[in-house]
Amino acid sequence: MMLSDDAIALDLPWPPSVNRIWRNVVINGSARTLLSADGRAYFERAAMAVLAQRKGRKIAGRAAVEITLHAPTRAQLDIDNRAKAILDACTQGGLWADDNQVDVLLILRSDVIRGGAAKVRAAEIME
Numbered sequence: 001m002m003l004s005d006d007a008i009a010l011d012l013p014w015p016p017s018v019n020r021i022w023r024n025v026v027i028n029g030s031a032r033t034l035l036s037a038d039g040r041a042y043f044e045r046a047a048m049a050v051l052a053q054r055k056g057r058k059i060a061g062r063a064a065v066e067i068t069l070h071a072p073t074r075a076q077l078d079i080d081n082r083a084k085a086i087l088d089a090c091t092q093g094g095l096w097a098d099d100n101q102v103d104v105l106l107i108l109r110s111d112v113i114r115g116g117a118a119k120v121r122a123a124e125i126m127e
Helices: 037-054 080-092
Strands: 008-013 022-027 030-035 063-070 102-109 117-124
Touching: 008 037, 008 080, 030 037, 037 080, 063 080, 080 102, 080 117
Parallel strands: 063 102
Antiparallel strands: 008 117, 022 030, 063 117
């Protein structure tokens, strides 16, 4: 996907798998889904990174997003399991009002980087 040169570029920490972000628990006989400690820690770090790096820029309309994943190891992983955490962190960091604005999403697997990383480029789609 070719995003314009003025796309917002973000360097985010390696996200936990969506399977580790949410916990299903029973409280007083009611099933609940709660944000895990891993999820809370990731969103705090990643949302702060989005806020700092977007430099006041915000996407108001429909969006196209390109995510390049640099895993921390060569272990097998499902790349789609990482996208939700990244998009939610972008929402919490104020990149857009809600990740339902994303109409185009491209996820790329790239080389391994110690500690892992997610490179995000986002731009408003001009209609």
